[in-house]
Amino acid sequence: MKDKIQLYDEYVNGAIGPVKKFIIGFLILFILVFFMLDIALGSVAIPFKEIVKIFFSSGSDNEAWIYIVEKIRIPKAITAVLVGCGLSVSGLQMQTLFRNPLAGPSVLGITAGASLGVALIMLSAGSITSLYTIQALGISGSWLIILASSAGAALIMMIIVAISSALRDNIIMLIVGVMIANITLSIISIWQYFSAPEQIKEYLLWTFGSLGGVTEHHLQVLAIVIVIGLFISFASSKLLDALLLGENYARSMGLTVNRARILIICSTSILAGSITAFCGPIGFIGIAVPHLARSLFNTSNHRILIPGCCLIGTALMLVCDIVSQMPGSQTALPINIITALIGSPVVIWVIVSRNNLRGF
């Protein structure tokens, strides 16, 4: 009897039992080890002693090693952490909001909106990028892409928020979101159809996703935005719990459902939009990690699930990044290929073996 009470306590109220403490401790240790491994492994073999030396005192006899560790590997590892947290939390929010296990950050068309912005810049190269007004702003190269991507994501987000404040039904909202994504993607396809092959190639490379394109300067901006997005998510975890019990119940608890919904959509858009802007559309993590978190922590309480998603998302992204580097070889695979290739079997295994996918 006591066990049942404890289980209920854990499942609904999010109390942290010894098993969960162990899982959290293990995940933190796992992340620390793999963060170091992500920095230590790569195409160029650098002795671990040197890595530690560069990491803590930033000194080494080999200048190329300093460059690789400081300018390439550390920014990439930090990006992996930010992406892992941001995408999984935004996926969790979408699954809860729409009470649909297949929802993810891309479901509202935010990712498609970001792609639209990028396509506008890349596929019209030579006309848009040489526009006098843009040149006068002194924005070019990577920042221009990031700005365009954020603007695209923001545009779609505003449309979604406007529609969602008029619509009361979440399922209709979900369908509208998917349709908007489709419209956006077909606009991009039209552009692609009429673009030169080298422009299409550049755009295609962007859609593969990449953690390696984020430099130190980008990282500062990305980190600030992700922290803001995560903060909003943590703050709204009570709202999410209430929404999970149904909108009528939430309303009866005195929750202004519409305001909660807009808050959740905003934080998702900030997280998914900024990550897509900096790294390209990275699939899978946003859909899969929330399921892993629910399964591992055996709870539907968002005060547990949100940090849980951050930990699992980070761990998974770090592993994927290490694999995509294919340590020892000179080539690197795009991250998008790896996330689905490694992640999907993991999700199938965890869900099937524990058979406790709950929360809907």
Add this chain to the structure above:
Amino acid sequence: MTEKSRNSNQACRKWFSHACSHIVILGIILSIGIYSCQQPKTQQHFTEKAKSSARHFVKTTIKYAKGFDIKYVGDYKIVQILNHSAQKTDTTQFVLIQRGNPAPAGFKKSQIIEIPVKKLIGMSSLQIAMADFAESPDIITGLNSLMYVNSPAVRKNIKAGKVKEVGEEGSINTEVIISVHPDLIMAMGNPSASLSRYQTIENAGIPVLLISEWLESTPLGRAEWVKLMAALLNKEELVDRKFAVIEKEYNRLAELGRKAGDKPLVIIGMPYKGSWFVPDGTSFMARFFKDAGADYSWADIKGTGSMPLSFESIAPIALKADYWVNTGTVNTKAEIAAADERYTYFKPFKNNTIYNFNKRINDLGSNDYWESGVVNPHLVLSDFIKIMHPELLPSYELVYYKKIL
């Protein structure tokens, strides 16, 4: 069976039925007699005509290119487009017959091209360069895009409305192509790729020839594809003569470059988001570097053109490289810094030794490097030698390359 022979057969049958209806008794024996002896007569006539035209062309031989071969059999030529994969060599065969001749027997699976080609649709700027080289720019009657043209003669024809735009590969306007009804379409492509996207056009009786000059492992082999154009135009003598000049000049320069004492370290291309596509050791670009007396770090890697490398595997070389070439669409140092500020740490960036092939971009934004650069390997090599060993060519001025500042 080609259009021509089918027509002559039909004419015979018509004549046959006509005779039958008028001379009933004699008809059968006589008409069979005439029907059967008309064929060799016509053929004899054609052979004579072909013999006279066969005298006009010199037989060319392929020395450097590995992607195609030309065989001369009697009055026709056989062009083989070769696809060398790891284990086997696939061959696509084209039979080039003199205009008006019947197709030789035994080539049912091959496409037949009537030469000299008078109307050609080119799907890349390379065909313009090849036609220009063979001094027949007027054969270009269709192009994938009218924007990417440098040849003055072709641009004049475009202005006069003699050249049609047929659209990029994948979105080609089949109706325009069929209305132009060219003798041949030449497109860039991998010989191993399926021809399906041109199936409708082939069904309309228009032969499609896929050129894979970019797979050649030597610059001279790449340029030698003009000999294919020569065979199509019966201009072997002219093209052979011009190619021999280029060959001699290239080999003279290559000897000069290879003898150079110091070998500066060179990197090539522009990375994007952590991956960097570089030409492998078997590519013609690696050969350019070798002949220009440069040190290229991936010269020993065998492959089929280019390979994607991770940023960090190139970084150690880029940091200490002497020269950085082919930055593609990036034309200023500011743009390089804007693309990724990490590139500003590279030695060529600090020493101002970045060169791009953007000197000959015309008012339309078309780059002649992709056009005439292919058939002028000696000029590209001269540019590389001038960049990396200026003392070897003191009075030479860069043709295709320009320093990026």
